[in-house]
Structures are given as C-alpha cells and as structure tokens.
Amino acid sequence: MLKVMMKDLIMNRNALVANLFIMAAVLVFICSWEEGAPVGTYAFFSGIMMAFVPIMIVTREDKFKAMALGCSLPVTRETIVRSRYLLSTGFAVMGILLAFVLAALVPSSRLSATELFRPETFLRALSVTTILIALLLPFTLRFGALGLILVMAAFQVLGIVALTMVKLTRSSADKAFVDSIVQAVGNLYTRLGSVGFDLLLAALLAAVLLASYGLSVWIFRRREL
Amino acid sequence: MTDQALQVSGLRKTFKGFTLNDVSFSLPKGYVMGLVGPNGAGKTTIIKLIMNLIAPEAGEIKILGLDNRKQGVEARARIGFVYDVMPFYADVSLRDTKRAIAPFYPKWNDALFQELASSFDLPLEKKVKRLSQGMRTKFALALALSHDAELLVLDEPTTGLDPVFRRELLHGLSGLLQDEGKSVLFSTHITSDLERVADYVTFIRNGSILLTETREVLREVWGVVRGEEASVAILDSKLWRGFRRYPHGMDILTSDASAARRALGDGVVVERASFEDIVVLLDGGEVHHA
Numbered sequence: 295m296l297k298v299m300m301k302d303l304i305m306n307r308n309a310l311v312a313n314l315f316i317m318a319a320v321l322v323f324i325c326s327w328e329e330g331a332p333v334g335t336y337a338f339f340s341g342i343m344m345a346f347v348p349i350m351i352v353t354r355e356d357k358f359k360a361m362a363l364g365c366s367l368p369v370t371r372e373t374i375v376r377s378r379y380l381l382s383t384g385f386a387v388m389g390i391l392l393a394f395v396l397a398a399l400v401p402s403s404r405l406s407a408t409e410l411f412r413p414e415t416f417l418r419a420l421s422v423t424t425i426l427i428a429l430l431l432p433f434t435l436r437f438g439a440l441g442l443i444l445v446m447a448a449f450q451v452l453g454i455v456a457l458t459m460v461k462l463t464r465s466s467a468d469k470a471f472v473d474s475i476v477q478a479v480g481n482l483y484t485r486l487g488s489v490g491f492d493l494l495l496a497a498l499l500a501a502v503l504l505a506s507y508g509l510s511v512w513i514f515r516r517r518e519l
Numbered sequence: 520m521t522d523q524a525l526q527v528s529g530l531r532k533t534f535k536g537f538t539l540n541d542v543s544f545s546l547p548k549g550y551v552m553g554l555v556g557p558n559g560a561g562k563t564t565i566i567k568l569i570m571n572l573i574a575p576e577a578g579e580i581k582i583l584g585l586d587n588r589k590q591g592v593e594a595r596a597r598i599g600f601v602y603d604v605m606p607f608y609a610d611v612s613l614r615d616t617k618r619a620i621a622p623f624y625p626k627w628n629d630a631l632f633q634e635l636a637s638s639f640d641l642p643l644e645k646k647v648k649r650l651s652q653g654m655r656t657k658f659a660l661a662l663a664l665s666h667d668a669e670l671l672v673l674d675e676p677t678t679g680l681d682p683v684f685r686r687e688l689l690h691g692l693s694g695l696l697q698d699e700g701k702s703v704l705f706s707t708h709i710t711s712d713l714e715r716v717a718d719y720v721t722f723i724r725n726g727s728i729l730l731t732e733t734r735e736v737l738r739e740v741w742g743v744v745r746g747e748e749a750s751v752a753i754l755d756s757k758l759w760r761g762f763r764r765y766p767h768g769m770d771i772l773t774s775d776a777s778a779a780r781r782a783l784g785d786g787v788v789v790e791r792a793s794f795e796d797i798v799v800l801l802d803g804g805e806v807h808h809a
Contacts, residue, residue: 366572366595366602367623368623
C-alpha cells in the first residue's frame with residue numbers, strides 16, 4: 295500500500311505543491327479578513343479545501359487516463375482504494391493542522407492560536423473534510439472528473455429546487471424544513487467541546503468514511519478501464 | 520510447473536455493437552505470438568482482459584499457470600506491458616515515472632533500466648508530454664524489460680516507431696527470447712512484423728479467432744491458389760479458408776497447399792502463403808472453417 299501512496303505522491307508532487315500554495319493564499323486572505331471571520335468559518339473553509347487534495351489526485355489520474363497504468367501494476371484494486379482513503383485522511387489531518395498553524399503565524403491574521411487549537415475547531419474542519427471525501431471519492435473513482443462535476447451539479451440543482459419550492463409554494467412547511475436542517479447542523483456544532491459528543495462525532499465520521507470506502511472498493515473493482 | 524506462458528479459454532466479452540466470442544488460444548513458454556487483425560477486431564480487448572483491466576463475462580485466462588483474476592497480483596508481477604497509448608502522467612518526468620513504478624516489482628533491475636534508457640536515447644529528465652509517440656513506446660519498453668518479466672504483453676508496440684528502431688526492437692525481442700526464454704504476445708496489423716519474429720500467429724476478426732497456428736505450419740502447409748476464377752474456383756470448398764476476387768482473377772487461401780496442387784494439377788499456380796496473404800485473404804472472403 296505504501297508503494298501506491300508513494301506513486302501517487304510522486305506523480306502528483308508538482309500539482310500538490312501548486313495547490314497547497316494557492317490554498318495557503320486563500321486561507322491567509324480568510325484569516326486576515328477585516329470584518330473578522332469567525333474561527334468556525336475558517337475551520338469550515340480549511341476543511342473544504344483539504345478535501346479537494348485527494349480528489350485532485352483521482353481527477354488528475356482520470357485526466358491522463360492513468361488508472362490503466364495503476365491497475366496494470368502488481369497490486370489489487372482494493373489496495374489502490376485503501377491507499378487513496380489513507381492518503382486522504384492523512385492529508386485532511388495534516389492539512390487542517392497546517393491551516394491552523396498558518397492562521398496562528400500570519401501577522402495579519404485575526405484568529406488566535408488559543409481559538410484555533412481546540413479539539414472542537416479541529417473536529418469542525420475534519421467533519422467537513424470527511425463528509426466531502428466520503429461523498430466525492432466514490433463518484434470520482436467511478437466517473438473521474440465527471441463524477442466531481444456530477445456531485446457539484448447535483449448540489450446546485452438541489453439548492454435551486456429547495457429555494458424555488460420555498461418561493462413558489464410560499465409554504466411555511468418548506469421553509470421550516472430548510473431552516474430545521476440549518477438549525478440541526480448549527481446545533482450539532484454548538485455541542486462540540488464536550489468530550490462525549492466529540493468522541494461520538496469522531497466515531498460517526500470514521501463510520502461514514504468506512505462506509506464510503508466499502509462503496510468505493512465495490513465500485514472500483516467493477517470499473518472497466 | 521506449466522509449460523504455457525498464456526492460456527486463454529472460452530473468453531467472452533460484450534460491448535455495445537461488439538462481442539468477443541469464445542476466444543481460446545495458448546502460447547507456450549519461450550515463444551512469440553503475433554495477435555493480428557484489422558482495427559476493431561478485438562485485439563486490445565483481449566489484451567485488456569489479460570491485464571485484468573476489464574472483466575470477462577465467461578472464460579478463463581492463465582498467466583504462467585496463475586489465474587489472472589484470483590492471482591492477479593502475482594501474475595502481473597511477472598508481466599511486462601506496453602499499451603498502444605501508454606497511460607503515463609504527461610507532466611511528470613521519465614525519471615520520476617520510473618521512480619514511482621519500479622518499487623512495485625520485486626525483481627526490478629535499475630542497472631538494466633539505465634542501460635536500456637541509454638541505448639534507447641531516452642531523455643530521463645524530460646516530461647512525458649515532450650516525447651514523441653515512438654519515444655513513449657521506447658520508455659514503456661524499457662520499463663517492461665527492466666523487471667525480469669517472463670511474459671511481455673505488447674499492444675501495437677511498433678506503431679509510431681521509425682523503421683530503424685522498429686527493426687531493432689523486433690531483433691531485440693527475438694534475442695531476448697533466445698537468451699532468456701521469455702514469452703511475448705504482441706498485437707499488430709503490420710504483417711512484416713509477424714514475418715520477422717512471430718512463432719505463432721493468431722488472427723482475429725469481429726471478435727472471433729479465425730486462426731491460431733505456428734509459423735512453420737503456415738509457411739509449409741498453407742498456400743494461395745491464384746488464377747482465373749473459372750479455373751481456381753473448382754477447388755473443393757472444404758480446402759478454402761478465405762478468398763478475394765480481383766478484376767482479372769481470384770486468390771484462394773488454402774490450409775492444405777499439397778491437396779490443392781493435387782486437385783488442380785499443373786495448370787494452376789499454388790504458391791506458398793506469406794503472412795500478408797493469409798491476413799488479407801482471411802479478412803477478405805467469408806470462408807473460415809477450420
């Protein structure tokens with residue numbers, strides 16, 4: 295498995311470095327925001343960005359049609375998928391920590407290290423990354439870059455449909471439904487900080503990632519190249 | 520211990536508008552097999568099935584005695600592969616590509632790779648996208664030959680190569696076999712490549728194997744009957760394997776040149792069939808019975 299991870303790192307080294315620089319610039323902008331971005335917002339954006347690092351590895355592989363190369367090497371497809379998930383988790387943890395270090399060190403940052411380096415802030419970012427990876431990796435492993443576009447487009451359509459429903463029907467039930475989702479997510483995050491809830495969330499994220507991994511293995515074993 | 524490098528039996532795979540139907544052939548260790556057929560015949564599909572890039576609906580493939588699906592990792596460790604379009608990362612250098620691939624092979628020989636890279640004039644610092652198609656094939660060959668592969672699977676390896684290197688490559692493949700007892704399966708539509716190196720020829724058309732035979736049999740036993748249609752078409756149709764009509768005559772491919780000579784007498788020309796004759800005539804008419 296280490297060989298597959300090393301292959302991915304070597305083949306994507308330049309793209310990874312370039313992307314990390316771009317991400318760092320965006321993160322510096324967010325943490326230096328004059329209006330003062332709350333630490334939760336910063337964690338949220340860090341989480342989103344780090345999720346796209348492993349996705350980029352798969353979309354680049356798709357761009358160069360290099361999946362056939364990987365799958366012709368003496369390694370099982372399950373190992374390829376497992377290494378992608380491990381690499382993704384590694385990137386997520388390291389990337390989020392680096393994003394926090396960046397915000398703590400940049401002189402123009404409005405965020406303090408004490409705010410950033412809390413388990414709940416880290417979990418907030420990690421939950422965003424994990425859910426995005428769990429959702430996007432099976433699609434990108436099956437459809438490549440198209441899978442990424444499909445998921446994004448589905449989200450856009452879902453958002454447009456929800457807003458249109460609320461506007462057209464003027465139904466308080468629709469609005470209440472959307473509000474309740476937003477409130478539920480908000481409530482979840484307000485509970486962060488208690489050890490029990492943090493552990494429960496961490497376990498839940500691990501379970502989501504595991505389920506996504508199982509689905510990806512099932513998909514990738516059947517993919518024809 | 521099997522004496523077969525590759526055994527393909529009862530292979531079936533269906534795509535929209537194309538079916539690979541009951542494909543069976545085998546390649547003994549230490550020999551070269553040319554897989555020949557027109558574009559879209561199913562050559563690349565067979566190679567993808569061997570490499571486990573696609574799954575068959577029926578049939579079995581054994582590589583050096585190993586089931587290519589159940590023991591795929593062990594089997595692929597012993598295969599060197601070159602595809603018609605090598606799926607390398609275009610923006611990565613040859614050196615880095617080699618660094619990424621080499622650790623997968625327990626028998627990787629870096630000194631041999633450097634030697635091959637040097638003899639192929641490969642610019643290892645250059646990115647793949649800066650190379651011509653021929654240079655990419657050379658790079659793929661250097662990778663395929665550097666891990667002591669026992670079976671080389673080459674999909675159109677001579678496409679895009681200049682004539683000089685093409686000939687060098689074919690000589691190299693023959694030499695490799697004589698020295699080290701390796702086996703090679705290569706697909707091509709260039710019949711002169713077959714003449715140079717193939718010990719076995721497998722001809723495929725529309726997803727079905729029309730012929731799999733040794734070079735000796737094809738050279739010694741097969742023949743082409745040439746002449747006016749009225750004088751050659753009287754040959755017993757059981758002896759026909761393919762034919763083509765021309766404005767002033769007809770060529771009939773037969774798998775028994777002696778029988779054809781005996782049947783037609785001295786008035787009709789029965790020539791030894793070249794590989795090109797066999798490919799062209801098998802592809803031309805509709806008579807393909809074994």
